[in-house]
Amino acid sequence: MAETKVYSRPETWTKGIHTHYCPGCGHGIAHRMICEVIDEMGIQEETVSMSPVGCAAMMYDYIDIDYVEAAHGRAPATATGIKRVLPDKFVFTYQGDGDLASIGMAEIVHAANRGEKFCTFFINNAIYGMTGGQMAPTTLIGQKATTCPQGRDPELAGFPMRMCEMLATLETPAYIERVSLAKPKYIMQAKKAFQKAFNYQKEGRGFCFIEVLSTCPTNWGMNPAEAFEWQIEKMIPYYPLGVFKDFE
Amino acid sequence: MAKVLMKGTEAIAEAAIQAGCRYFFGYPITPQNEIPEYMSAHLPEHGGIYIQGESEVASVNMILGAAATGYQVMTTSSSPGISLMSEGLSYIAGSELPAVVVNVMRGGPGLGGILPSQADYLQATKGGGNGDYHLMVFAPSTLQETVEVVQSAWDYAFKYRNPVMILADGFMGQMMEPVEITPHETERGDWKSWGLGNKGTREGKKRSLIKSMYLTAELLEAHNSKLQEKYDRMQKEDVKWEELHVEDAELVIASYGTTARIAKSAISHLRDQGYKVGMIRPITLFPFPYEPFEKLTDRVKHILDLEMNMGQMIDDVKIATKSRFPVSFYGRCGGVAPSVEEIENQCKQILG
Ligand SMILES: Cc1ncc(C[n+]2csc(CCOP(=O)(O)OP(=O)(O)O)c2C)c(N)n1
Ligand code: SF4
Numbered sequence: 318m319a320e321t322k323v324y325s326r327p328e329t330w331t332k333g334i335h336t337h338y339c340p341g342c343g344h345g346i347a348h349r350m351i352c353e354v355i356d357e358m359g360i361q362e363e364t365v366s367m368s369p370v371g372c373a374a375m376m377y378d379y380i381d382i383d384y385v386e387a388a389h390g391r392a393p394a395t396a397t398g399i400k401r402v403l404p405d406k407f408v409f410t411y412q413g414d415g416d417l418a419s420i421g422m423a424e425i426v427h428a429a430n431r432g433e434k435f436c437t438f439f440i441n442n443a444i445y446g447m448t449g450g451q452m453a454p455t456t457l458i459g460q461k462a463t464t465c466p467q468g469r470d471p472e473l474a475g476f477p478m479r480m481c482e483m484l485a486t487l488e489t490p491a492y493i494e495r496v497s498l499a500k501p502k503y504i505m506q507a508k509k510a511f512q513k514a515f516n517y518q519k520e521g522r523g524f525c526f527i528e529v530l531s532t533c534p535t536n537w538g539m540n541p542a543e544a545f546e547w548q549i550e551k552m553i554p555y556y557p558l559g560v561f562k563d564f565e
Numbered sequence: 566m567a568k569v570l571m572k573g574t575e576a577i578a579e580a581a582i583q584a585g586c587r588y589f590f591g592y593p594i595t596p597q598n599e600i601p602e603y604m605s606a607h608l609p610e611h612g613g614i615y616i617q618g619e620s621e622v623a624s625v626n627m628i629l630g631a632a633a634t635g636y637q638v639m640t641t642s643s644s645p646g647i648s649l650m651s652e653g654l655s656y657i658a659g660s661e662l663p664a665v666v667v668n669v670m671r672g673g674p675g676l677g678g679i680l681p682s683q684a685d686y687l688q689a690t691k692g693g694g695n696g697d698y699h700l701m702v703f704a705p706s707t708l709q710e711t712v713e714v715v716q717s718a719w720d721y722a723f724k725y726r727n728p729v730m731i732l733a734d735g736f737m738g739q740m741m742e743p744v745e746i747t748p749h750e751t752e753r754g755d756w757k758s759w760g761l762g763n764k765g766t767r768e769g770k771k772r773s774l775i776k777s778m779y780l781t782a783e784l785l786e787a788h789n790s791k792l793q794e795k796y797d798r799m800q801k802e803d804v805k806w807e808e809l810h811v812e813d814a815e816l817v818i819a820s821y822g823t824t825a826r827i828a829k830s831a832i833s834h835l836r837d838q839g840y841k842v843g844m845i846r847p848i849t850l851f852p853f854p855y856e857p858f859e860k861l862t863d864r865v866k867h868i869l870d871l872e873m874n875m876g877q878m879i880d881d882v883k884i885a886t887k888s889r890f891p892v893s894f895y896g897r898c899g900g901v902a903p904s905v906e907e908i909e910n911q912c913k914q915i916l917g
Contacts, residue, residue: 362765367630368776377774385633386776388656394618398630398638401614402588403762422627502851522621551620 327352329361331381337352341541343531344373347440352380354511358519364407367395371413372446380488388525389451390421393429395429396435398405408435413521415445419476425484429524432489436514442533443552450536454478457551461535477555481528483559491523493562497530499548503558528545530556570744573733576708576744577667577715578603581639584716584749586665587613587637590627592620592646595679596735598668600641603720614830619647625653625666632662633775635760637719637751639790641667643735645676646691649902654728656780658792659777663753665715667702667731671736672899680733680900683822684876689732690851697789699796700730701803704821714848716749721754721803732850736823736902750761770790799852806854807846810836811894814843815864816916817890819882820871821847822866823902828871831908850878858885867915868892 329352338345355361364382368374374494375382375435377384387395400408417425419437425437444462452469455477459468467475482496490529492514496507506527514525530552534544578600580659581589583824590602605615618624631638641649647668657664668689672682685911689702694748701721706712711733718729759773767773776903778880780787811817820828827844835842845857858868868890870879878895883892897903 362770363762365761375607375776377776381772383764383773384775385630386656386660386778387629388626388652391622391629391653394626395630395633396622397616397623398588398590398627399634399761401616401627402631402632402634402636404636406762421617426625427623431616531770 320444321463322408328355328366329355329381331379336379338393339535340546341394341532342372343440343442343529344376346498346504347411347531348376348379350508350511351411351438353373355514357381357535358515360407360467363405365399365403365548366409367392367399369410369412369416373411373413373415373440374447380503383493385407390416390419391424392416393421393424393433393437397428397431397433400433404434407515409438411415411438414439414441414443414453414455418480421428428464429484429490429526432523433492434518434521434523434557436518436527437524438467438511439528441480441528442531443477444533444536445461446533446536451453456545457549457555481526481561483525484526489524489551490562491564492525493552494518494526494560495556495558496556497548498532499530499545517564530558568745571744572599572741573664573708573710573711573738574599574669576605576712576746577731577733578607579643579746579795580712580715581665582607582611582613583746584637585717585751586637586719587611588636589615589640590618590624590631590638591640591642592618592624593783594643594646596681597641597643597667598666613755616797621649621751622652625657628664629653629657629660629662630655632664633660633761635753635756637753639665639667641669643669643671644673647685651694654700655683655696655698656777657728658698659696661726661901662728662775663719663726664728665718665722665731665732666759667715668736670732678900679735681823681873681902682898683734683824683873683877684898685732685785686850686872686874690731690853691911698792699851700728700797701725701852702730702732702734703848704850705737705848706822706825707880708737708740708744711737712744712746718750719753721855723751723756725799726841728796728863732822734823737898752854768874797850803849804854804856805848806857807848808843808857809846809862810843811845811857812843813841813864815841815866816857816869816912817845817861817870818842818849818867818871818912820844821850821878824871824873827902828908831905831912834905834909835912840912840916851859853881853885854884858882859887861886863892869911870894870913871903872896874898
């Protein structure tokens with residue numbers, strides 16, 4: 318009987334390379350989906366991106382497209398520079414919550430407000446992964462991190478920031494959606510959002526923002542299964558999934 | 566194009582356009598606002614784009630992204646703005662990208678004032694951002710020279726794949742002078758081999774990876790050594806200076822930019838009175854022109870470092886003279902320029 322191939326690595330995935338991500342981390346899943354969409358659209362040679370600062374700093378090793386490295390938080394500015402010079406190429410930023418919602422808050426808000434025609438994948442794992450589990454702007458109230466060992470206290474640190482809701486107040490963005498990677502059904506929805514963002518870019522629609530609720534089992538102090546459960550129980554109620562803005 | 570009377574800032578902008586710069590990202594700060602204003606008005610006519618960033622931090626990172634495509638990009642600012650850009654300049658230098666930055670200096674530290682100064686010599690030549698990197702730094706002293714320096718800036722930026730800074734001061738930005746600006750063809754070398762967006766054209770569809778991060782000690786050391794070789798090459802091939810009356814000089818003034826211009830008037834008066842004064846004017850501040858100082862003979866009794874700051878170039882001058890002559894400093898700051906008379910008096914005191 319002839320073999321039917323049901324699963325393989327995307328073409329855009331760098332041949333023979335394995336990620337450095339911890340087991341159960343969302344970064345690998347999100348990378349893979351980006352590669353799949355690039356493959357489906359046949360735009361590997363037309364896509365350029367920039368790596369963020371954070372655990373995904375070396376995503377350029379995994380995705381075989383042209384890459385430049387951005388400074389912490391500045392990817393939306395760097396992407397602006399690229400896309401303004403190369404309006405016909407596909408440009409995306411991929412940023413963690415420390416990168417995008419803390420040091421890079423001004424850059425993302427203004428790029429969104431200018432309606433820059435690239436997409437941003439915002440990986441919200443409610444913590445700083447790379448630097449060892451410090452509090453992020455998205456860390457939940459009561460959630461422990463190395464710089465809020467008693468749990469996040471809103472008196473000291475304010476409330477966790479909801480980026481989709483905040484950016485959706487702007488007139489300009491074309492499409493804003495929050496997705497999760499906590500179960501297969503969510504992952505399939507996330508893939509649709511990724512496809513839509515790239516398609517909108519192809520149509521020159523303007524700024525697209527996909528927030529991806531992700532996991533950091535290592536710094537949350539959980540095993541991968543617990544991490545996905547925790548995301549469903551704790552994160553999704555505070556960060557509701559869904560479309561916040563769609564040009565349609 | 567015939568000579569036209571132009572303000573320094575506008576001459577800088579027009580020269581950049583004539584040299585092929587089509588992408589400008591910046592943020593307003595006095596005394597250089599006419600540059601972004603001119604660019605926003607004229608770049609679209611040339612098919613270019615002006616974007617006002619939300620800050621200097623954003624603007625310089627827009628420059629980084631745009632420079633990574635291999636096209637000609639520019640930003641301009643003034644002292645506190647350049648401090649904010651230091652993050653990006655370190656990244657641009659570390660990532661070996663060509664970009665042109667103009668600093669129309671004002672007084673500091675901190676918010677300081679908006680009047681002309683040369684207070685950013687050390688920041689421009691010794692770093693500002695983190696890590697072992699250098700910008701190539703030009704300090705023109707007339708508007709015509711500024712135009713030429715701006716136009717050739719991308720040639721050097723692409724030759725070395727390194728940011729080039731033009732260090733002007735508020736006087737140069739605001740003064741008007743007749744200038745001639747002609748189109749300049751910039752040599753961009755093999756930019757498609759590394760410029761983003763050309764994966765499809767490269768052999769084996771090889772991707773371009775532009776970065777400054779090397780997590781292995783040996784790799785980062787090798788990267789830094791490669792940068793250093795580039796700086797050494799600049800020192801050999803592209804160091805620039807002007808000499809004035811040094812052949813018989815007993816006192817040599819070391820000065821650049823506007824200050825050198827004022828010093829020229831003082832030197833001509835002093836010469837009329839029989840004082841043997843000359844000048845070495847660095848045009849590149851990095852790489853620094855050591856050679857003209859090394860060539861000075863024992864006829865020289867003294868070197869006077871003259872700047873609009875508190876004495877930032879003096880260490881470079883001392884290194885260049887290898888302690889063969891006494892070196893002293895005279896300068897004004899905060900927006901005050903040394904007058905011709907002050908310089909004459911200072912020279913007469915030294916010569917006795
Ligand atoms: C200017 C600057 N400040 C701080 C850092 C250190 N740093 C590296 S990664 C990081 C946090 C990243 O967190 P996040 O963006 O949430 O990504 P994650 O690692 O969780 O995927 C920080 C603070 C840096 N590289 N640059
Ligand atoms: S530290 Fe967290 S975010 Fe980083 S790779 Fe591990 S699980 Fe992923």
